[in-house]
Amino acid sequence: MKKILNNPADYVDEMLDGLCAAHPESYRRAGESGRVIVRADAPVQGKVGVVSGGGSGHLPTFTGYVGRGLLDACSIGNVFAGPSVGDCVDAMRAADGGAGVLRLYGNYGGDRMNFDMAGELLEMEGMESTTVLVADDIASAPREEKAKRRGVAGLLYAYKIAGAMADRPGATLGDVTAAARKAVEATATIGVALTPCIVPEAGKPTFTIAENEMEMGMGIHGEPGLWRGPLKPADAIVAEMMERLLADTGIGRGERVSVLVNSLGATPHEELYILYRRIAQELADKGITVTFPLVGRYATSMEMAGASVTLFRLDETLESLLRAPAHCPFWSV
Template sequence: MTQQAKTKKLINAPENIIAEMIEGMVGAHPDLLRVEGPTGRAVVAIDGPRDGKVGVVIGGGSGHEPAFAGYVGRGLADAAAVGNVFASPSPAHIADAARAADGGAGVIMLYGNYTGDVLNFTMAAEELAAEGMAVRHVAVADDAASAPIERKEERRGIAGDFFIFKIAGAAADLGEPLARVEALAKAANEATRSMGVALSACSLPQTGRANFFIGDEDMEIGMGLHGEPGIRRQKLAAADEVTDELMDRLIDELALSGGGRVAVLVNGLGSTTQIELYLIFRRVKQRLDALGVSIHASWVGEYATSLEMAGASITLMRLDQTLQALLDHPCRTLALTVGTVHDGAAAEIRSRKSEKAADTARVAESTADLVAEGDVTPDIFRAMMKKVGEEIIAEKDWLSDLDGVIGDGDHGVTMEIGWKAVQSAMEDAPAEETIDGTCKRMAKAFLDAVGASSGPLYATAFLRAGSAVANRLNLDAGAMAAWIAAACQGIRDRGRAEPGDKTMVDAWVPAAAAALSTAQSGVSTLDTLKAARDAAEAGMKATATMEARRGRSAKLGARSLGHVDPGAASTFVVLRAMTLALEQVR
């Protein structure tokens, strides 16, 4: 048997390759990256981890560059645990990364669904939980070739990491709580499918020999990132033919059809030329165009490689409004930049606790790509929010009186404090700030000012609502309905209350349903708001017949009957004020 020829690589001592790579990476990007922790394997964002934000930790073996450390930066991952070539990072590496990323709101770990990664990340999570850190983890499993759909939990994670990391990083950057970041990462995982083809093997630096054998005229359909077998080996085929086979599986599994939207990643495995990758993308677009599926965003290049393996993978993520907004959220890393991220280096020399709300609000550098249709401009939206504050303050005593019967009597006072803080924060808003930016500003102001349950509930509502319209400059009827619905869902998720529990949800839920239904009928934004206002009023009044099941008033049992819930009442005031403000500018 002929001895296999050794491959050539520009390396020093193989045992030092990872430490030297990290040193070179951080040295080349000192504005983005630093190393923390005693293991030297935690690459951390200069402008990422911060107090009160969920920390996002990613990781896996080296050899897949720019994954994983290439996705560390503002708006994406806060830290990456870097393993040896094609080997999981150890629990110590992962723990270093998590401690560096922890801002007190918990940490989410994202990694490929491989046995080594699952074991090591799980062990690290157990260690950190014992220290008191809240930890969640999601194993990415996007490789459609690695297991049948009925056993999709067994599937490997390959280039789909790119999208799951992006979604989770954006959610965390927007201030979403840990459970919500986890839920969104899982939703992205469920909406993402990948499949690849390998044309040649790669070689490990330690051996200098190919890690598997493939004939000169052959290709492997469904090959894994480490050279794991695919579903079939066959003779090399034309680019369109190969792309069609990969796309057939992805289209079928994602149930893509006319009117759908996707994000596309055509990923090179290490030594595939740009010519080949663009040929593949050309065919991907042809297939999607033929289905009537629009491509919202696309990337072509090397994003998750296998050393010098020849081949490519295709990843599709099926988009809904939430995933699309998170995909579009700004981030800045050495491997991926989306939008414009403000320089946050100054955060290193100022007290985070003393930041104004204005410091965390993001102002769009350019609104050219935002949807401009709609009569509610950012200025009008801010006028509506100012009117809400005025109406809440005017109704403070009524709201407190309602709360005095079935609660602790401070709801009106609490709401006044929160909305005064919102009004103050909006005074610092630049004229060009988007509605999404104003919602972030409002969320921070309300949360900082109010320590009662209303603080996190309304902060979450504002963040979700802003995110739901992040792609818009102005709001029309449909966007206003989406704003209301997202605010409602944020309150439900945060408070874990459901209709019938006698809470503000009993006003928000019918308001959201009425807004969505009315907007679909083609009426004006004002009519949509009126429908939401009227439904909220009906929902508020209906709480008088309910027995409280959530909050402090739940202890009253039947004694809560006959009294309107103060949270539902303030919800009605909010929507009434928004409606009144829009009427006044028409």
């Protein structure tokens, strides 16, 4: 595989330079290291700040979702490596409008440790903060061990719901935290990988997989999935993904869901729509109504070929927050 880059060690910083140069109305860099992306008008005084963070290599997740009605700031690490404690501190400070800060990020050990340390440091200075972990990857742990699951593409829904609640006049840190937790509980994701990707500083594929193989449930960093075997037709892939998602969530007839069909990086929109076509048919056959479908690149893994499917169980409150205005260069409502 070939990559367009200069020095691999400069990959993330040059990417952030380009991101902010292309979208100065939306993003600015902050923090001592420059590894914090902040909403152009942040902090918004009197509003709860919503902060996230994670490794590079997943655009638009994480930094891409800084914007109105979404995140106020985001710390970013090297490719597939979490942000530093200092960057987490700087992101929280940049988002603090005096009403407290929610730390909202994926359930990964390094991210948890560094955000926890950042929170403790700033709480000692008087900042009020809370944490909500996104753990939507149903392939990474059984339902009875849901707290061990990884956070993947379902982060998008948590960002949207928390950001929309934070924009409501008078919303407190408790309100925003409760909304984010409700979103996480309503979200389930499973993915399928077809090819590996290359971390620039490593210069070689993260794993190997045969040309005629697929892996169900592989994580966004190449974590082992549920099984590996011959590549199946699109409808057969959807059948297994939907069976697993519906069994895990218990979503059934008469309910409403949003569906996210996400490219892991290299999979084109045409193939995503082939998947969505069958997903929509299966849900309709089961009496489940799809509203607000999302199809595209929302949470990638460099140039990995593959896709993930997320079901987001809706009620009146969550649907209202999902439909609330939001804007960043990668997604607007």
